[in-house]
Amino acid sequence: MTVQGPERTFMTDANQAPQDAHERTDNRPIVAKFGGSSVADAGQVRKIAAIVRANPARRYVVVSAPGKRSGSDKKITDLLYLCHSLGEQGLDASAPFAVIKDRYLGLAEELGVPGAWEWLRDIQQHIADGADKDWVASRGEYLSARIIAAYLDAEFVDAIEGISFGADGRLHGAETYTRMGSRLGAVPKDKVAVIPGFYGQDVKGRIRCFSRGGSDVTGAIVARAVHASVYENWTDVSGMLMADPRLVPNPKPIQEITYREQRELSYMGATVLHDEAVFPVREAGIPIHIKNTNQPEDDGTRIVTTRDSANTAIVGIAGRRGFTIILTEKAMMNQERGYGRKVLEILEANGISYEHSPTSIDTLSVIVTDEELNGKESEVVTEIRRIVQPDRIEVERDIAMLAIVGQGMVHRIGIAAKVFMALASAEVNIRLINQGSSELNIIIGVSDSDYERALRAIYDVFAEES
Amino acid sequence: MTVQGPERTFMTDANQAPQDAHERTDNRPIVAKFGGSSVADAGQVRKIAAIVRANPARRYVVVSAPGKRSGSDKKITDLLYLCHSLGEQGLDASAPFAVIKDRYLGLAEELGVPGAWEWLRDIQQHIADGADKDWVASRGEYLSARIIAAYLDAEFVDAIEGISFGADGRLHGAETYTRMGSRLGAVPKDKVAVIPGFYGQDVKGRIRCFSRGGSDVTGAIVARAVHASVYENWTDVSGMLMADPRLVPNPKPIQEITYREQRELSYMGATVLHDEAVFPVREAGIPIHIKNTNQPEDDGTRIVTTRDSANTAIVGIAGRRGFTIILTEKAMMNQERGYGRKVLEILEANGISYEHSPTSIDTLSVIVTDEELNGKESEVVTEIRRIVQPDRIEVERDIAMLAIVGQGMVHRIGIAAKVFMALASAEVNIRLINQGSSELNIIIGVSDSDYERALRAIYDVFAEES
Numbered sequence: 001m002t003v004q005g006p007e008r009t010f011m012t013d014a015n016q017a018p019q020d021a022h023e024r025t026d027n028r029p030i031v032a033k034f035g036g037s038s039v040a041d042a043g044q045v046r047k048i049a050a051i052v053r054a055n056p057a058r059r060y061v062v063v064s065a066p067g068k069r070s071g072s073d074k075k076i077t078d079l080l081y082l083c084h085s086l087g088e089q090g091l092d093a094s095a096p097f098a099v100i101k102d103r104y105l106g107l108a109e110e111l112g113v114p115g116a117w118e119w120l121r122d123i124q125q126h127i128a129d130g131a132d133k134d135w136v137a138s139r140g141e142y143l144s145a146r147i148i149a150a151y152l153d154a155e156f157v158d159a160i161e162g163i164s165f166g167a168d169g170r171l172h173g174a175e176t177y178t179r180m181g182s183r184l185g186a187v188p189k190d191k192v193a194v195i196p197g198f199y200g201q202d203v204k205g206r207i208r209c210f211s212r213g214g215s216d217v218t219g220a221i222v223a224r225a226v227h228a229s230v231y232e233n234w235t236d237v238s239g240m241l242m243a244d245p246r247l248v249p250n251p252k253p254i255q256e257i258t259y260r261e262q263r264e265l266s267y268m269g270a271t272v273l274h275d276e277a278v279f280p281v282r283e284a285g286i287p288i289h290i291k292n293t294n295q296p297e298d299d300g301t302r303i304v305t306t307r308d309s310a311n312t313a314i315v316g317i318a319g320r321r322g323f324t325i326i327l328t329e330k331a332m333m334n335q336e337r338g339y340g341r342k343v344l345e346i347l348e349a350n351g352i353s354y355e356h357s358p359t360s361i362d363t364l365s366v367i368v369t370d371e372e373l374n375g376k377e378s379e380v381v382t383e384i385r386r387i388v389q390p391d392r393i394e395v396e397r398d399i400a401m402l403a404i405v406g407q408g409m410v411h412r413i414g415i416a417a418k419v420f421m422a423l424a425s426a427e428v429n430i431r432l433i434n435q436g437s438s439e440l441n442i443i444i445g446v447s448d449s450d451y452e453r454a455l456r457a458i459y460d461v462f463a464e465e466s
Numbered sequence: 467m468t469v470q471g472p473e474r475t476f477m478t479d480a481n482q483a484p485q486d487a488h489e490r491t492d493n494r495p496i497v498a499k500f501g502g503s504s505v506a507d508a509g510q511v512r513k514i515a516a517i518v519r520a521n522p523a524r525r526y527v528v529v530s531a532p533g534k535r536s537g538s539d540k541k542i543t544d545l546l547y548l549c550h551s552l553g554e555q556g557l558d559a560s561a562p563f564a565v566i567k568d569r570y571l572g573l574a575e576e577l578g579v580p581g582a583w584e585w586l587r588d589i590q591q592h593i594a595d596g597a598d599k600d601w602v603a604s605r606g607e608y609l610s611a612r613i614i615a616a617y618l619d620a621e622f623v624d625a626i627e628g629i630s631f632g633a634d635g636r637l638h639g640a641e642t643y644t645r646m647g648s649r650l651g652a653v654p655k656d657k658v659a660v661i662p663g664f665y666g667q668d669v670k671g672r673i674r675c676f677s678r679g680g681s682d683v684t685g686a687i688v689a690r691a692v693h694a695s696v697y698e699n700w701t702d703v704s705g706m707l708m709a710d711p712r713l714v715p716n717p718k719p720i721q722e723i724t725y726r727e728q729r730e731l732s733y734m735g736a737t738v739l740h741d742e743a744v745f746p747v748r749e750a751g752i753p754i755h756i757k758n759t760n761q762p763e764d765d766g767t768r769i770v771t772t773r774d775s776a777n778t779a780i781v782g783i784a785g786r787r788g789f790t791i792i793l794t795e796k797a798m799m800n801q802e803r804g805y806g807r808k809v810l811e812i813l814e815a816n817g818i819s820y821e822h823s824p825t826s827i828d829t830l831s832v833i834v835t836d837e838e839l840n841g842k843e844s845e846v847v848t849e850i851r852r853i854v855q856p857d858r859i860e861v862e863r864d865i866a867m868l869a870i871v872g873q874g875m876v877h878r879i880g881i882a883a884k885v886f887m888a889l890a891s892a893e894v895n896i897r898l899i900n901q902g903s904s905e906l907n908i909i910i911g912v913s914d915s916d917y918e919r920a921l922r923a924i925y926d927v928f929a930e931e932s
Contacts (some may be wrong), residue, residue, distance in 0.1 A: 170735075266825040267800070275798065325902070332741065338814050340823065344807035353803050356825050360904035361869075362726075362732040379764070403827075416882070416899065417890035425881035432884065436791070436898025436911060438826035445902060 027139035028229035029059040033197065033219030036067025037236040038293040039144050042110035047293050049152055051234065052192060054296070060184060060226055062219040063148055063192045065140025066103060074099060076140040084136040087127040097124055104143050113150040119143060135207040141215060145196035149163055154192035157183060159218060160226065163200025165208040171221075176200070180225035195222055216277035222289075224280045231281045231288045233273065238292040239301030240265070240272050240314045243459045247452050256302045261405050264441050268318035268403040277302070297393070307407070313415055314406035314462040316437045319455050320446055322370040323355065323399040324431070326380070328390035329363045339388055340364055346383045350376045355401070356434050356443070366401070367432070367445065399431060401450035404442045404458060416442060419462050426450075426457035478762035494523040499663065499685030502533025503702040504759040507619055508576035513811050514617055514757050517700065518658060520762070522600040526650060527660045528685040528690055529614050531606025532569060540565060540604040570609050579616040584897075585609060601673040604665035607681060611662035620658035623649060625684060628691065629666025631674040639746070642666070646691035661688055682743035686754075690746040697747045697754045699739065704729070704758040704768030706738050706780045709925045713918050718929050722768045723781045727871050730907050734784035734869040744769070766830040773873070779881055780872035780928040785921050787914055788836040789821065789865040791898070792846070794856035797828045805854055806830055812849045816842045821867070822900050822909070833865070833898070833911065865897060866917035868910045870924055873903065882908060884927050892916075892923035 053355035108116035162180025197215020432445030574582035644871025663681020898911030
């Protein structure tokens with residue numbers, strides 16, 4: 001996933017104050033990952049060069065394949081998959097490959113980079129020879145990295161020299177960090193290294209692509225491998241926003257957020273980086289800095305291990321639609337050990353993960369996403385009836401869940417009061433409240449029809465303060 | 467349990483306006499059960515007579531054993547158990563039996579009831595002959611009923627003629643209702659029947675006592691058996707109160723409450739009637755009316771199937787201390803199907819019922835009472851560590867839980883806002899919120915040290931309105 005299109009949710013493209021000094025506090029390098037929009041054309045690549053040169057600590061650059069320049073552009077990776085499918089069937093892939101070739105040759109020519117013609121010829125030949133799907137898909141990032149390395153007068157380091165997968169397609173983390181670290185350690189100190197995102201190599205020497213999070217994952221791995229001071233994730237927006245801009249007009253940017261807060265917002269719909277792209281650096285305590293290639297002077301959003309929450313108790317509000325509540329009621333349930341376990345077991349046996357399971361004296365509910373429940377509802381209800389024999393079972397659809405996220409919220413008096421006052425003023429009917437497992441959030445369930453009103457009401461209260 | 471001593475929580479002894487007309491709307495009889503304080507002496511029994519005569523529909527009277535008249539009085543049932551223990555050992559039980567004899571002979575004499583001396587002599591003889599423990603214990607209610615039946619010129623109907631237990635000591639509900647109904651149907655229409663509470667007879671013809679709820683259960687069974695219009699439960703307080711009077715000064719009385727609301731308040735500490743005393747009439751839709759023998763003109767509290775909640779969204783606030791939160795955290799928990807089920811299974815295997823299990827993105831907590839957890843904490847924590855391998859596990863003690871109870875609360879906007887505003891003003895730190903399983907309550911966890919302040923703050927907000 002690159003930070004584009006609908007995933008751009010919660011990111012801003014307007015911000016303040018130039019600043020590019022506070023990463024230079026020690027000798028550790030910076031890893032800068034540039035997304036699809038940052039390598040879309042020669043103008044964008046020149047911005048990359050300026051950013052890299054602005055700070056000598058930016059020694060490791062990870063790049064995506066070029067993103068769309070306009071709505072009519074095809075996605076490079078989609079075209080590569082198409083070439084592979086044609087090649088596999090023994091059909092001529094030259095038409096889609098011509099589009100790819102034009103794009104890269106145009107980029108290389110504008111940047112004055114030689115050699116692109118040969119790289120493309122070799123790739124076309126491999127496709128015709130029936131190359132693996134992942135190998136073909138990976139060539140978008142490979143070509144980006146080759147061209148940008150040449151333009152920056154940097155060393156091209158292929159991802160296969162560091163990133164190792166097992167035969168099962170799972171990343172070998174420890175081995176990857178060691179190999180990547182020692183390979184990049186071999187790059188001369190005065191040289192920048194450019195590494196293609198999105199792929200690595202398995203134990204059999206075959207190219208493997210990351211299923212999701214793509215180049216963001218590569219950037220995180222490189223940052224971890226070189227013990228970076230920060231993992232910069234350069235995109236076309238100036239960081240995360242306090243709320244979804246499709247629901248709240250001009251939401252405020254988030255300057256600093258912890259990993260845990262970011263994970264909660266992300267889980268509840270505020271997608272910025274995929275979890276897999278966060279864990280390698282999170283584990284190592286390396287902060288992520290989301291920055292805007294087009295406005296490098298903007299603050300962006302720093303994702304950190306700990307932050308001082310004295311001023312901002314709430315960092316953001318996120319939400320998702322499409323939940324269903326299955327409510328069961330049974331008199332004297334509390335005397336029946338195993339009731340809850342049995343209900344969860346029925347869900348598990350049907351391959352359904354549950355989100356929450358609130359309980360009251362004689363009731364137990366489970367909240368599941370519609371995707372999880374999909375088509376299994378009547379089976380689940382029948383089994384619950386049969387196995388735990390509730391007095392009543394009800395299914396309530398069209399529930400939306402909101403998460404109000406901020407560390408230390410539990411230890412701040414009055415946060416809940418503000419949330420529920422805002423919802424009362426907005427005449428939102430609260431269907432469910434869940435607070436107390438994590439000290440980071442309050443989770444509130446409302447009817448789908450109240451969702452947007454609820455989110456705006458809560459945003460308005462906390463935006464004033466932050 | 468009789469409604470006395472510390473169990474008197476949440477009951478009032480001051481109320482308004484005499485009224486005794488609104489049960490006479492049809493031909494169905496009223497069952498009136500009188501607790502220990504209502505049969506404590508001759509003066510109290512005269513009040514019973516006045517109450518019974520005030521309404522010809524009061525055809526079935528269930529009585530407890532005499533309660534304590536003062537702190538120095540012994541409990542009749544305790545003395546009976548003592549007599550049984552002595553008799554069982556072949557020892558002389560005449561000393562404790564003399565106290566029992568004095569009490570009943572005094573009562574019979576004051577009321578001008580003959581024959582008590584023979585009843586007591588027979589009982590003493592049976593004890594000396596090694597009568598069953600339950601038989602001995604049941605004689606307190608038996609004697610009450612005989613004396614009161616004679617005083618009221620009513621028919622004495624022994625509980626063994628209607629109430630049937632299986633060999634396992636469990637009530638045979640259907641058989642009991644049929645037998646009791648037909649036995650009481652044989653009582654002449656112009657006669658009142660008096661039935662002793664607390665016991666029945668098993669399939670082998672042995673007396674069996676109810677383990678808890680005692681005479682209240684008998685009253686409920688009789689009401690169900692005769693299709694009563696109402697089950698009156700006469701005690702020494704004028705009904706339930708909105709909050710615990712030990713924590714809130716002069717809480718308002720509750721005039722009307724549904725069974726479900728009553729059950730929730732009762733579960734959270736506001737004990738009035740034991741659940742087993744409620745279910746027989748609840749199932750049949752017969753309302754319970756808690757009344758004060760000493761102030762029969764007071765409204766008391768009506769426990770009903772449905773009520774109009776337009777004016778009173780909140781009927782009461784209850785709470786309990788002594789909960790522990792076990793919090794587990796694990797990154798990407800949501801991708802791990804069965805995590806929650808496994809945690810609950812560990813509790814179940816250790817014989818622990820859980821109260822709540824709030825979840826957040828990467829966390830799952832369980833809330834258990836200290837009695838359930840008692841001594842098993844380190845074992846449970848160790849097993850959770852071993853089986854689900856959380857990144858973090860924390861145990862937080864000294865948690866109190868409050869329940870704010872009122873039907874239709876979920877569909878009332880602003881209730882949560884009021885609750886949390888009140889808690890914020892009282893500077894209460896909210897540790898946990900659980901709302902949404904039942905539409906009847908909001909459950910809030912706070913530190914033990916904040917408990918009383920929290921309860922008072924919430925009471926103050928809702929007492930104003932009701």
